[in-house]
Amino acid sequence: xxxxxxxxxxxxxxxxxxxFEAYFVGGYVRDKLLNIVSDDIDITTNALPxxxxxxxxxxxxxxxxxxxxxxxxxxxxxxxTTYRSDGDYLNNRHPENVDFSxxxxxxxxxxxxxxxxxxxxxxxxIIDKFNGISDIKNKIIRTINNPxxxxxxxxxxxxxxxxxxxxxGFDIETKTFDAIKEKKGLLKNISIExxxxxxxxxxxxxxxxxxxxxxxxxxxxxxxxxxxxxLRLLEDKTHxxxxxxxxxxxxxxxxxxxxWKFSNKNMRLMRQVMNIQEVxxxxxxxxxxxxxxxxxxxxxxxxxxxxxxxxxxEELIRKIDSELPIKDVCDMKFKGQDIxxxxxxxxxxxxxVIVDELKYNVIMGYMKxxxxxxxxxxMKRIKDFIKDDKDE
Numbered sequence: 001x002x003x004x005x006x007x008x009x010x011x012x013x014x015x016x017x018x019x020f021e022a023y024f025v026g027g028y029v030r031d032k033l034l035n036i037v038s039d040d041i042d043i044t045t046n047a048l049p050x051x052x053x054x055x056x057x058x059x060x061x062x063x064x065x066x067x068x069x070x071x072x073x074x075x076x077x078x079x080x081t082t083y084r085s086d087g088d089y090l091n092n093r094h095p096e097n098v099d100f101s102x103x104x105x106x107x108x109x110x111x112x113x114x115x116x117x118x119x120x121x122x123x124x125x126i127i128d129k130f131n132g133i134s135d136i137k138n139k140i141i142r143t144i145n146n147p148x149x150x151x152x153x154x155x156x157x158x159x160x161x162x163x164x165x166x167x168x169g170f171d172i173e174t175k176t177f178d179a180i181k182e183k184k185g186l187l188k189n190i191s192i193e194x195x196x197x198x199x200x201x202x203x204x205x206x207x208x209x210x211x212x213x214x215x216x217x218x219x220x221x222x223x224x225x226x227x228x229x230x231l232r233l234l235e236d237k238t239h240x241x242x243x244x245x246x247x248x249x250x251x252x253x254x255x256x257x258x259x260w261k262f263s264n265k266n267m268r269l270m271r272q273v274m275n276i277q278e279v280x281x282x283x284x285x286x287x288x289x290x291x292x293x294x295x296x297x298x299x300x301x302x303x304x305x306x307x308x309x310x311x312x313x314e315e316l317i318r319k320i321d322s323e324l325p326i327k328d329v330c331d332m333k334f335k336g337q338d339i340x341x342x343x344x345x346x347x348x349x350x351x352x353v354i355v356d357e358l359k360y361n362v363i364m365g366y367m368k369x370x371x372x373x374x375x376x377x378x379m380k381r382i383k384d385f386i387k388d389d390k391d392e
């Protein structure tokens with residue numbers, strides 16, 4: 001039994017008992033028809049947000065002015081939204097105003113694609129005003145009404161279409177395809193943060209190569225700030241790159257636009273991988289490189305090298321990593337702290353030089369990671385530094 005769905009029925013029952021219409025709608029209904037497990041239930045109703053708040057005990061005001069509140073029940077959450085019709089859209093993204101409506105038809109008519117405008121009642125009756133079920137059966141992504149208007153209203157729908165291709169493997173209907181081609185430039189008006197969220201989902205989908213081909217064929221890749229070369233390369237490639245790795249590949253092939261905004265952690269990783277890739281594309285991974293950069297960044301750089309047509313060194317990288325005598329400086333048996341205890345050296349830079357030499361010798365296999373052996377070497381180098389200081 002689908003506990004989430006059954007709990008959702010309870011929400012609809014309470015709305016109905018209070019005199020309101022209510023239906024499951026959108027992605028959950030679409031996925032249910034496709035036998036896909038979903039964890040995101042939306043409910044549409046003619047109840048106003050304040051009505052929903054009165055009916056249920058645990059409600060979060062997540063967007064009441066737009067008609068949406070979140071009902072929490074039995075550890076599940078449900079977005080409950082009042083029937084509405086949208087006013088004129090601003091900046092090809094958000095409506096200037098939202099008018100609540102008493103008509104389910106009005107609410108369904110404002111949605112993006114036919115497959116997302118299907119309703120399911122409490123007694124399992126389907127309401128399908130725009131032939132979404134037919135499009136699902138034929139595996140077609142089609143906008144509701146005029147596609148040019150749909151994408152002018154909200155240009156992010158262009159990337160949502162690509163996301164559904166990536167997730168479901170559907171084809172984009174001809175008029176919708178042509179409208180994407182014509183309106184792709186409107187994506188420049190969408191915040192880069194929203195673009196990244198959609199691209200991340202596109203790059204994770206089972207049918208991502210098909211989606212990438214659509215992005216190339218419609219010209220969408222051309223307006224994505226330096227992703228075009230990478231996406232054209234990936235179109236017919238079999239690969240196992242994750243989203244951040246796809247972005248990195250694209251930025252290797254084409255200087256990234258400053259508009260891109262990733263977390264500091266991801267930016268550091270991307271730069272690190274780009275540097276490793278540049279060093280290793282025509283050379284062999286070595287002990288020092290794997291130690292210095294760690295296993296995962298090296299494997300990512302290798303994956304990108306393989307896509308770019310360079311040698312696959314995964315086996316070598318893993319062998320080197322497994323045989324490293326130390327993985328971090330803290331694994332050293334003789335440390336900088338030991339130098340402080342055994343000598344009068346105080347200059348951190350000098351101590352750092354000695355520690356780096358010890359570390360290098362251990363990594364390369366010239367010395368064992370043995371306290372006494374490392375101590376002998378360190379004490380000799382300490383004398384060298386002291387002598388140099390006296391000579392100055």
